[in-house]
Amino acid sequence: MPGSSSVDHDDPLSRAMQPPKDESPADKAARMRAEAEAVKHSQLIDAQLKAERAQIKKENEKQHKVLLVGQAESGKTTVIKNFQIQFTPNAFKAQQESWKALIQLNLVRSILVICEALTDDPNDYDLDIDNFLSLDSSVSPNYSIKAAQDLLEATDGQRRNSYPHPGTSESEISPVPTLSTEHHRIKMRLSPLQHVQHILIEHLACQFDDPSLLAAAHQFNLGTQSTPDFFIRSNTSTKGLLGKKNERTTDAIEPHSRVRLDLHEIDSILEACRDDMILLWKDPVVREILHRRDVRLEEGPGNFLHDVARITQRGYMPSEQDVLRSRIRTVGVQEYSFHLETGPDKGREWRIYDCGGARNQRHAWPFFDDCHLIFLAPISCFDQVLAEDRRVNRLEDSMQLWKTVCSSKLLQNSEKVLFLNKCDILQAKLTSGVQFKDWVSKYDGPNTLDGVTRFLKGKFKAIQKSYSPEPRGFYCHLTAVTDARSTSKILTSVQELVARAQLQHVSLL
Numbered sequence: 001m002p003g004s005s006s007v008d009h010d011d012p013l014s015r016a017m018q019p020p021k022d023e024s025p026a027d028k029a030a031r032m033r034a035e036a037e038a039v040k041h042s043q044l045i046d047a048q049l050k051a052e053r054a055q056i057k058k059e060n061e062k063q064h065k066v067l068l069v070g071q072a073e074s075g076k077t078t079v080i081k082n083f084q085i086q087f088t089p090n091a092f093k094a095q096q097e098s099w100k101a102l103i104q105l106n107l108v109r110s111i112l113v114i115c116e117a118l119t120d121d122p123n124d125y126d127l128d129i130d131n132f133l134s135l136d137s138s139v140s141p142n143y144s145i146k147a148a149q150d151l152l153e154a155t156d157g158q159r160r161n162s163y164p165h166p167g168t169s170e171s172e173i174s175p176v177p178t179l180s181t182e183h184h185r186i187k188m189r190l191s192p193l194q195h196v197q198h199i200l201i202e203h204l205a206c207q208f209d210d211p212s213l214l215a216a217a218h219q220f221n222l223g224t225q226s227t228p229d230f231f232i233r234s235n236t237s238t239k240g241l242l243g244k245k246n247e248r249t250t251d252a253i254e255p256h257s258r259v260r261l262d263l264h265e266i267d268s269i270l271e272a273c274r275d276d277m278i279l280l281w282k283d284p285v286v287r288e289i290l291h292r293r294d295v296r297l298e299e300g301p302g303n304f305l306h307d308v309a310r311i312t313q314r315g316y317m318p319s320e321q322d323v324l325r326s327r328i329r330t331v332g333v334q335e336y337s338f339h340l341e342t343g344p345d346k347g348r349e350w351r352i353y354d355c356g357g358a359r360n361q362r363h364a365w366p367f368f369d370d371c372h373l374i375f376l377a378p379i380s381c382f383d384q385v386l387a388e389d390r391r392v393n394r395l396e397d398s399m400q401l402w403k404t405v406c407s408s409k410l411l412q413n414s415e416k417v418l419f420l421n422k423c424d425i426l427q428a429k430l431t432s433g434v435q436f437k438d439w440v441s442k443y444d445g446p447n448t449l450d451g452v453t454r455f456l457k458g459k460f461k462a463i464q465k466s467y468s469p470e471p472r473g474f475y476c477h478l479t480a481v482t483d484a485r486s487t488s489k490i491l492t493s494v495q496e497l498v499a500r501a502q503l504q505h506v507s508l509l
């Protein structure tokens with residue numbers, strides 16, 4: 001009965017809720033009805049909240065969110081390709097041929113970089129590149145308008161990202177070899193590749209359904225000696241190559257009428273240039289000049305110079321390995337949704353966020369409290385600097401980034417899996433005689449993959465231990481993510497870890 005023994009007379013709220021002393025039977029009945037109504041309403045809200053929570057729990061059980069982070073060129077997008085190869089192989093196979101244009105573009109760009117480096121006057125070469133790197137419309141003669149500069153960047157990752165090796169200055173020892181008439185002839189014969197580059201960019205802009213990129217392709221000055229970079233934008237609603245979320249079903253945008261997107265024409269030009277491309281890359285004078293000018297194409301991204309004969313063959317179809325080795329820079333954050341086609345988790349959705357890793361991209365990294373993280377540190381880059389800031393060593397930058405990620409409060413409950421990546425390049429570099437201790441003075445172990453990776457693993461582990469707000473497990477893999485087979489095993493173990501963590505997260509909801 002209202003107003004009976006359960007009322008606390010000292011509590012003002014209870015007193016206020018008391019029915020009036022002179023309440024009539026009709027008023028009382030009305031009040032009782034209103035109270036019953038309120039209780040019903042409140043129960044309804046409770047039931048709705050419960051249902052919503054159950055729905056979220058169900059969704060979360062079905063979906064795994066994973067964030068890929070790491071500096072530029074660390075291998076994040078390559079991990080996405082591995083995901084697709086392993087978990088949605090049918091989708092990957094269906095799109096395999098569409099990577100051809102990007103692979104051709106990667107090859108053409110490498111050849112154009114070589115041609116650009118082949119100048120008898122080193123001052124010409126340096127002047128060009130410095131202007132180009134400044135990306136300032138007032139000093140760069142290579143682009144007609146600013147928009148093109150914003151969209152297209154120099155392919156200088158391979159050229160300007162290394163320190164001069166301590167103690168040697170070969171340019172002081174002997175002069176750079178001079179080019180013969182035949183070298184100049186080869187360069188001339190390869191000049192149609194500028195045109196090929198333009199058409200391929202335009203084709204890819206259509207494939208990626210990005211009008212701004214297409215516009216940039218048109219603004220690109222065909223006469224330039226420099227080569228533009230190519231990238232995926234976060235706002236690109238691409239029909240794209242990797243099964244991105246929010247796929248549009250519209251047809252690709254119309255290409256500019258001035259340049260026909262005739263990929264057969266590309267095949268013919270590449271076939272015609274094949275022998276000259278092979279000659280150029282094999283030529284010892286060319287190699288010497290590249291070496292002197294610190295153009296390191298071999299360890300750079302998207303290098304297909306050893307595969308010219310294969311790639312320029314009629315009917316060339318990219319292999320899985322070619323796709324993994326191809327390079328396209330990510331700008332912003334790309335969201336991918338994979339519904340697993342095989343395995344015990346068949347049907348489950350993996351939502352993966354691929355973040356652009358260059359310094360000016362990192363502010364946009366979407367840290368969520370319910371996602372897990374794969375962090376890529378390319379450890380072969382111990383003797384290189386960031387393309388975007390040549391004062392910063394790439395290995396130090398990776399460690400700094402790892403520190404930031406480990407310290408994040410938002411990510412304190414996320415599992416973090418560290419990929420010490422590009423172990424294949426590291427191995428080749430150490431074998432070729434580059435001394436790790438020349439670059440990392442604290443290291444006094446053997447110049448072997450085992451010694452160096454053990455040392456680096458210890459460093460990354462210590463950072464995690466010191467900076468994590470909560471103690472976390474240290475999950476570290478030595479990877480070469482261009483190798484699908486070894487990466488597949490690692491991704492399976494990541495999958496298990498994430499599934500376990502997800503289960504715990506869901507049970508806390």
Ligand SMILES: Nc1nc2c(ncn2[C@@H]2O[C@H](COP(=O)(O)OP(=O)(O)OP(=O)(O)O)[C@@H](O)[C@H]2O)c(=O)[nH]1
Nearest residue numbers: 073074075076077078301302325330357422480481
């Ligand atoms: N040899 C070798 N190449 C690798 C490895 N991982 C990545 N690459 C290559 O390095 C290049 C850059 O890889 P991406 O996956 O595009 O790098 P990213 O981290 O997505 O770079 P951004 O998009 O600029 O942030 C590509 O050409 C890859 O094929 C590796 O372990 N070994």
Ligand SMILES: [Mg+2]
Nearest residue numbers: 076077329330
């Ligand atoms: Mg990327």
